């Protein structure tokens with residue numbers, strides 16, 4: 001029996017679990033067994049209002065908390081996250097399905113953003129210019145926005161929220177998080193750790209639910225900015241709706257990441273990378289490689305090496321250290337992903353490795369299993385190519401030249417991540433220069449930027465102009481104020497109706 005069976009996940013409002021009644025609830029499942037493991041309250045406008053009101057009430061004191069005080073809370077939060085990393089990883093695995101080591105990796109990458117935000121005293125330094133005019137100084141200050149909201153996807157229930165709230169809170173904002181209803185527990189555990197770290201009540205709140213909760217935040221007059229990460233259709237909706245309601249918004253969407261392998265590449269390295277990036281977290285990563293572009297003549301040799309490696313992968317429950325890959329998040333998603341294998345075959349692709357028959361026995365027989373699958377001879381017209389599959393299906397497209405590979409990427413509506421494998425520095429440099437994608441790997445398959453850079457795609461993978469975390473995160477969560485000041489012994493120039501100029 002799962003230790004979390006029968007759990008009831010509540011909202012977290014004003015520093016504690018919300019104990020009001022829930023008009024609606026959702027089920028939480030263990031994807032490895034296929035059985036329900038608990039329920040989660042779904043917010044109506046009442047709970048959204050309560051969370052936003054708590055955040056609004058906490059804002060004046062938190063915005064005025066010294067930078068040293070904010071940094072010290074962040075440092076304590078960092079220590080607690082480190083201490084509870086394994087526990088968080090197990091919690092994530094029990095609701096998402098990913099293997100525990102992978103879940104620990106996501107906590108570690110979120111932790112990096114907390115560490116970045118610990119440097120907030122440095123990050124919030126404005127500019128200062130002395131004597132812009134005679135005895136007149138000018139400077140800029142970065143101020144928080146107020147209550148800001150984050151809406152996050154199922155696939156990184158700890159890391160993606162941590163792309164947002166450490167920076168937002170460090171900047172002096174207060175935060176309302178609406179995590180995915182599919183794996184909501186990590187968000188609440190993070191809220192508990194914040195409280196233990198000494199974050200004042202109301203600075204970080206969590207409301208659970210679906211579109212009702214999200215719309216409540218998008219339309220709320222006291223929410224000043226919205227950060228979203230999820231699929232492209234919802235990202236577009238969030239961007240349009242939040243902007244219509246006068247909010248600052250960044251909305252990161254879906255992906256179709258291509259990995260190009262040039263003929264001079266180290267094929268063992270490329271095969272390792274394709275398998276790791278295609279099937280890690282069962283392909284449910286926005287930076288997963290979903291299209292392998294093999295430039296002639298490497299296709300056959302590369303496919304052989306990939307098939308060898310995939311054959312050794314072990315599919316099983318996330319908590320079993322012997323498992324390389326866990327189940328998919330829901331049965332519905334599992335079946336949708338499998339349908340792309342069927343449609344790919346019907347549309348002319350061939351299957352090099354077929355994961356459809358993979359089963360895990362015993363108490364896991366009803367889990368949402370789908371083994372790693374490699375579709376070969378995929379072409380751009382096929383559904384398996386045009387759609388974001390978001391599962392363990394690697395499509396191989398064979399092309400005859402670098403230019404054909406580049407055209408494929410340029411014509412694709414998404415622009416999240418991409419990678420090139422080559423030993424030719426000139427080709428790699430040309431790729432990095434030409435490719436219309438926000439995050440580029442050179443002999444690196446999952447080029448997720450470090451916390452002090454910013455994460456975000458181009459084209460249909462991002463709506464808005466700010467990427468997440470790094471300095472773009474700091475700018476997203478602050479407004480700049482420019483001050484011009486004259487002190488002591490001002491020169492008395494008399495009345496002058498002309499526009500101020502320096503002199």
Ligand code: NAD
Nearest residue numbers: 152153154179180210211214230231234252253254255286
């Ligand atoms: P999703 O778009 O279904 O859901 C994301 C969030 O939006 C959830 O909190 C969900 O409750 C909410 N939501 C869903 N439907 C809504 C609606 N109609 N109105 C308002 N809110 C709604 O995404 P998902 O299935 O949870 O996550 C997978 C997707 O996220 C993939 O497309 C993946 O590429 C993308 N993703 C992108 C990035 C990135 O950085 N670009 C990172 C992780 C995941």
